[in-house]
Amino acid sequence: MDTELYSIRMHASRQQRHLSGAEDLVPATGVEAAAQAMLHRAWTHAPQSVFVAIDQVDTADLVRGRLSDLTLASVADVAAGRQRALVELQRAGVSLGAANMALTAIANSAGSDGVMRGAMLVDAGSGQRLEPDQSRGVRATRFGVTPAAKADCERLLAVHGLTHHRTREALVLSAKVLAAPAVIAELCWSDDPDYPAGYVASKQGGYLRIPQLKKSGDCAGGRAFFLAAGSDPASTIAFLEQTPFLVTAIGAVHRERP
Numbered sequence: 001m002d003t004e005l006y007s008i009r010m011h012a013s014r015q016q017r018h019l020s021g022a023e024d025l026v027p028a029t030g031v032e033a034a035a036q037a038m039l040h041r042a043w044t045h046a047p048q049s050v051f052v053a054i055d056q057v058d059t060a061d062l063v064r065g066r067l068s069d070l071t072l073a074s075v076a077d078v079a080a081g082r083q084r085a086l087v088e089l090q091r092a093g094v095s096l097g098a099a100n101m102a103l104t105a106i107a108n109s110a111g112s113d114g115v116m117r118g119a120m121l122v123d124a125g126s127g128q129r130l131e132p133d134q135s136r137g138v139r140a141t142r143f144g145v146t147p148a149a150k151a152d153c154e155r156l157l158a159v160h161g162l163t164h165h166r167t168r169e170a171l172v173l174s175a176k177v178l179a180a181p182a183v184i185a186e187l188c189w190s191d192d193p194d195y196p197a198g199y200v201a202s203k204q205g206g207y208l209r210i211p212q213l214k215k216s217g218d219c220a221g222g223r224a225f226f227l228a229a230g231s232d233p234a235s236t237i238a239f240l241e242q243t244p245f246l247v248t249a250i251g252a253v254h255r256e257r258p
């Protein structure tokens with residue numbers, strides 16, 4: 001890969017409501033094609049405004065990492081999916097109170113005026129919310145995946161019938177989030193009403209994809225990053241927002257028996 005890397009980010013919206021987003025870290029020679037692909041994706045959502053930002057990143061700061069191992073859970077319904085998420089979060093060291101708080105907030109779309117653009121930062125012990133702006137949250141940004149790792153990931157996911165770009169993109173985002181020193185776990189499901197799957201990811205347990213965390217048609221969703229009890233959020237926010245992170249290898253995929 002070229003030595004110069006650029007962070008490229010897209011955000012499409014209508015009447016201040018988020019419609020579509022994308023993020024990558026590409027060499028100079030790939031910037032135009034990546035921008036065009038993101039614009040194409042934005043345009044399929046009939047946006048009112050599209051924001052594309054391109055910034056050269058300092059490769060001296062670049063952190064490389066791999067995707068977590070992915071486990072495909074099997075749950076009977078949404079209630080079982082949420083119960084499973086609570087169990088996994090506790091296994092990762094999150095208190096039941098903190099896990100319940102985040103799950104309930106996401107189920108109600110955690111922002112004060114609707115869906116947040118970023119994630120809640122949650123103290124894994126007390127459940128206290130640590131993000132400076134609770135209606136926006138904290139966005140993980142400046143991350144991407146090498147073309148070879150992306151192709152490997154798409155091939156492996158396709159074997160398991162997972163062809164939606166969201167699955168790969170969430171794995172990549174989660175790899176950066178879990179690389180933050182104080183983050184011990186993450187909980188997410190999309191606000192897209194047609195996408196009921198979500199996940200719990202943790203440093204110790206990998207990435208557990210849970211196929212039902214909400215009912216189809218439900219527009220609520222969000223993300224929570226759990227910080228080790230008592231952590232100062234400032235260095236985690238700086239890492240999530242500023243440190244460039246590139247996925248160079250993938251993990252394994254396991255499917256649980258129903």
Ligand code: AMP
Pocket residue numbers: 115116117118119137138139140141173188189190191192221222223
């Ligand atoms: P999505 O899976 O893209 O529908 O995102 C679900 C929720 O995760 C959004 O509503 C945001 O609250 C949050 N989110 C999306 N992208 C990011 C990001 N890059 N960093 C932090 N939180 C995000």
